Amino acid sequence: MKETPLSNCERRFLLRAIEERKRLDGRQTYDYRNIKITFGTDYGCCVVELGKTRVLGQVSCELVSPKLNRATEGILFFNLELSQMAAPAFEPGRQSDLLVKLNRLLERCLRNSKCIDTESLCVVAGEKVWQIRVDLHLLNHDGNIIDAASIAAIVALCHFRRPDVSVQGNEVTLYTPEERDPVPLSIHHMPVCVSFAFFQQGTFLLVDPSEREERVMDGLLVIAMNKHREICTIQSSGGIMLLNEQVLRCSKIAGVKVAEITELIQKALENDRKARKEGGKFGFAESIANQRITAFKMEKALVDTSDVEEKAEEIIAEAEPPPEVVSNPVLWTPGTAQIGEGIENSWGDLEDSEKEDEDEGGSDEAIVVGSVRADAGIEACSVGSQDAPIVLSDSEEEEMIILEPDTNPKKIRTQTVSAKQGKAPSKQPVKRRKKKRIAN
Amino acid sequence: MQTESKIRAEYGTDSGPRGPGCSLRHFACEQNLLSRPDGSASFLQGDTSVLAGVYGPAEVKVSKEIFNKATLEVILRPKIGLPGVAEKSRERLIRNTCEAVVLGALHPRTSITIVLQVISDAGSLLACCLNAACMALVDAGVPMRALFCGITCVLDSDGTLVLDPTAKQEKEARAVLTFALDSVDQKLLMSTTKGLYSDAELQQCLAAAQAASQHVFHFYRESLQRRYSKS
Numbered sequence: 112m113k114e115t116p117l118s119n120c121e122r123r124f125l126l127r128a129i130e131e132r133k134r135l136d137g138r139q140t141y142d143y144r145n146i147k148i149t150f151g152t153d154y155g156c157c158v159v160e161l162g163k164t165r166v167l168g169q170v171s172c173e174l175v176s177p178k179l180n181r182a183t184e185g186i187l188f189f190n191l192e193l194s195q196m197a198a199p200a201f202e203p204g205r206q207s208d209l210l211v212k213l214n215r216l217l218e219r220c221l222r223n224s225k226c227i228d229t230e231s232l233c234v235v236a237g238e239k240v241w242q243i244r245v246d247l248h249l250l251n252h253d254g255n256i257i258d259a260a261s262i263a264a265i266v267a268l269c270h271f272r273r274p275d276v277s278v279q280g281n282e283v284t285l286y287t288p289e290e291r292d293p294v295p296l297s298i299h300h301m302p303v304c305v306s307f308a309f310f311q312q313g314t315f316l317l318v319d320p321s322e323r324e325e326r327v328m329d330g331l332l333v334i335a336m337n338k339h340r341e342i343c344t345i346q347s348s349g350g351i352m353l354l355n356e357q358v359l360r361c362s363k364i365a366g367v368k369v370a371e372i373t374e375l376i377q378k379a380l381e382n383d384r385k386a387r388k389e390g391g392k393f394g395f396a397e398s399i400a401n402q403r404i405t406a407f408k409m410e411k412a413l414v415d416t417s418d419v420e421e422k423a424e425e426i427i428a429e430a431e432p433p434p435e436v437v438s439n440p441v442l443w444t445p446g447t448a449q450i451g452e453g454i455e456n457s458w459g460d461l462e463d464s465e466k467e468d469e470d471e472g473g474s475d476e477a478i479v480v481g482s483v484r485a486d487a488g489i490e491a492c493s494v495g496s497q498d499a500p501i502v503l504s505d506s507e508e509e510e511m512i513i514l515e516p517d518t519n520p521k522k523i524r525t526q527t528v529s530a531k532q533g534k535a536p537s538k539q540p541v542k543r544r545k546k547k548r549i550a551n
Numbered sequence: 552m553q554t555e556s557k558i559r560a561e562y563g564t565d566s567g568p569r570g571p572g573c574s575l576r577h578f579a580c581e582q583n584l585l586s587r588p589d590g591s592a593s594f595l596q597g598d599t600s601v602l603a604g605v606y607g608p609a610e611v612k613v614s615k616e617i618f619n620k621a622t623l624e625v626i627l628r629p630k631i632g633l634p635g636v637a638e639k640s641r642e643r644l645i646r647n648t649c650e651a652v653v654l655g656a657l658h659p660r661t662s663i664t665i666v667l668q669v670i671s672d673a674g675s676l677l678a679c680c681l682n683a684a685c686m687a688l689v690d691a692g693v694p695m696r697a698l699f700c701g702i703t704c705v706l707d708s709d710g711t712l713v714l715d716p717t718a719k720q721e722k723e724a725r726a727v728l729t730f731a732l733d734s735v736d737q738k739l740l741m742s743t744t745k746g747l748y749s750d751a752e753l754q755q756c757l758a759a760a761q762a763a764s765q766h767v768f769h770f771y772r773e774s775l776q777r778r779y780s781k782s
Contacts, residue, residue: 167602196604396579396600405583407770407773416758416762419712423755
C-alpha cells in the first residue's frame with residue numbers, strides 16, 4: 112500500500128504552526144512525548160512507547176565461533192525491522208533506504224560506542240564466544256523511530272540475562288536457568304539517541320519530531336549521548352547546513368534529555384527487578400491498563416469437559432464405520448500388479464460417447480460389450496441415477512469397494528460373483544449405459 | 552464412563568502445573584492500541600501474547616487483485632530472526648480460516664492485510680494468533696459472517712486432555728491439536744494436528760474445544776460490550 116501523500120495545505124499549515132512556535136500535539140519546542148517502558152516475561156524483552164511510536168525489543172544469545180581477527184571478543188548484532196504493522200508503506204522483506212540508515216545508526220550508537228563489554232562475552236578464546244542478537248520491531252510509526260529504537264535496544268540489553276557457563280579444561284558447560292541464575296551483560300554506559308528536526312533551512316528546531324513533522328522537515332540531526340555527556344554518534348542528514356553554535360546548542364539540549372531518559376530507564380528496570388524478586392506479577396499482561404475502555408481481562412476459566420467422552424462416543428457411534436478396504440494385490444502378469452479396483456478412467460469418456468452418437472447402432476464394439484456383459488452375468492449395482500457409476504469386477508476378492516469421489520455420496524459395495532465364464536470383462540461401463548439407452 | 556473422566560480430571564489437577572487440566576489461562580485483550588493500522592488488537596493468553604494489526608479494505612497491487620472479492624493477506628512475524636517455513640505455514644492456516652469468515656465479496660478488488668507480531672510465546676501460539684486476528688478484524692470493522700477463535704489442546708502420554716497448554720505441556724505432549732471454530736454453531740473452520748491420536752481422542756478434543764470456545768466467545772462479547780459502552 113502506498114503512503115498517503117501530504118497535501119499542500121497540510122504542509123503549509125504545519126510549517127506556519129512551527130513558525131508560530133506551536134506544535135499540533137501541544138508540546139513545547141524541546142519537549143519529548145511520553146515514554147513508557149514495559150517488560151515481557153522473558154529476559155531481554157521490552158516494549159518502548161514514545162508517544163504513539165512503539166518498538167518491541169528482544170535480545171537473544173547463542174554460542175558461536177568468533178571472528179578470525181577478533182578471537183577474544185563476543186559478537187553484537189542489531190536488526191531493526193520495519194514491520195508493515197507500523198505503517199502501510201513499509202513492505203515486508205525489503206531493505207529500504209530508511210531501514211539501512213536506521214540500522215547503521217543503531218550500530219554506530221550501540222556497537223561502536225563500546226557500551227557493551229564484548230570481551231566479557233568470550234568463553235574460550237578463538238573457539239567459543241557469545242553472539243548477542245538484538246531484534247527490534249517497529250510496531251507503530253508515529254515519527255522519531257531512531258530514538259525509540261535506541262531506547263528499546265539499550266533497555267533490552269540491560270534487562271537481558273544470558274545463561275551461565277563454566278569452562279573446565281576444554282569442556283564448556285552451559286547451565287539452565289534452574290541450575291544457576293543467568294548473568295546480566297556488563298554494560299559500561301547507556302547511549303541514547305536524541306533527534307532534532309530543522310525547518311526553514313535551520314531557522315526552527317524541534318526535539319522529538321512526530322511523523323507529520325518529519326514529513327515537512329528540511330534536515331535531521333541525531334546525537335547519541337550517554338548520561339556523562341559523552342557524544343557517541345552524531346549524524347546530520349537531509350542536506351542542511353548547520354552553524355557551529357546550532358550544533359553546540361543541540362548537544363546541550365541532548366545532554367539534558369539523555370539524563371532524563373536514562374533516569375526513566377533505570378527506574379523502569381528497578382521496578383521490574385523488584386517485581387521479579389518479590390515474586391509478584393510481571394509481564395505484558397500487567398501493563399495493560401484495566402481502566403481503559405478498550406482493554407478487558409478475564410481470569411482463568413474452568414471448562415467443563417466431563418461430557419466430552421460421551422459426546423465423542425456419540426459422534427463415533429453415529430458415524431458410518433470406516434469401510435474395510437481389502438487390498439490384496441492382484442497379479443495380472445509377472446511384473447504388473449493391481450491393488451483394489453481403482454476408479455474408472457474418465458479421460459476418454461467424452462470423446463467415446465460423442466463417437467457413439469455419431470454412429471448410432473453401427474458400433475459393433477459396443478454391441479459386443481453388451482452381449483459380453485449379459486453372458487458374464489455379473490451383478491452390478493443398479494443404475495440409480497443417470498450419473499451413477501457402474502463398476503465391474505472380476506477379481507477373486509469377496510468384497511470390493513469403489514470410492515467414487517463426487518457423483519455418489521454413498522459408498523457402493525458390489526458383491527462380485529466370481530466370473531467363472533472366464534471371458535474378458537468389460538471395461539467400458541459408460542459405453543454400456545449408452546447402449547442401453549439406445550436399445551430402449 | 553462418567554467416573555473415569557472424573558478420575559482423569561482429578562489426575563490433571565495433580566499433574567498440571569497450573570491447576571486443573573481443563574481450564575483456560577487468564578485472557579486479556581486490548582483493542583485499538585496502534586494508531587496507524589485500521590484495526591489492531593493485542594491478545595494475551597497466559598504469558599503468550601500476540602499483537603495484530605489490520606489494514607483494509609485498501610488499495611491492492613494489480614498483480615494480487617481478485618476481480619470479485621477482496622485479497623486477504625496474512626503476515627506473521629516471529630520475535631527473533633526472520634520468518635521461516637513454520638511462520639509461512641501458520642500464515643496459510645490463519646489466512647484460510649479468515650477467508651472462511653470474512654465477507655470478501657463485499658469489497659471486490661481491495662486488499663485486507665493482517666499483520667501479526669509474536670510478542671511472547673508461552674504455548675498455544677497459533678490459537679492466540681487466531682484470536683488476535685479475529686479481534687483486530689472486529690476492530691477494523693471488516694464484515695464477517697461469524698467470529699472465530701482458536702483453541703489448542705494437547706493429549707498427554709496417558710491420554711489426559713489439557714486445554715490451552717503452556718509451552719512445557721506442548722513439548723511433553725503426545726499430540727497437539729489446534730482447532731479454529733466459528734461463533735455461530737461452533738463448526739470447525741480449520742484444524743491442524745501434530746502427533747499420534749485415535750479417532751475417539753480427536754472427537755474428544757473437538758468436543759472439549761467446542762466447550763472452551765464458548766468461554767472465548769463469551770470473553771469476546773464482554774470485551775466488545777465494554778468497548779462500546781459509554782463508561
